[in-house]
Amino acid sequence: MLDWLDRLSLPLLLILALTLGLAPFFPEPHVWEKLKMLAAGELVRPIDIFDLLLHGTPWLLLLAKLIRLLSKPRHGPSL
Structure with missing residues (x-):
């Protein structure tokens, strides 16, 4: 469902x-x-509402990407 967010590059965001x-x-x-x-x-x-959306969207996408990365289960080596 959020595959598009996974495809976005963290450095780009x-x-x-x-x-x-x-x-x-x-x-x-x-x-x-x-x-x-x-x-x-x-x-x-x-115009002020548009400005907030325009300048706030990159921050929201970055936050969503970081949350998604931190919430993914980690598959480390199993013993």
Whole structure:
């Protein structure tokens, strides 16, 4: 069911999260600005919601990939 997530490269997701997920970097990362707006109840304009989705998606995919990797059963050598 989540084969598409398994096929995504972890380094690629990390690069996406650190570039698109944080851009623009100054004066503060866009995703951080939008999360603060969301917490304050000020995320109401469609462009702001789109920005949160655009800049937040790489982080969500990276988190999902890491959870999936850590939850896979490990098949070590059996004695």
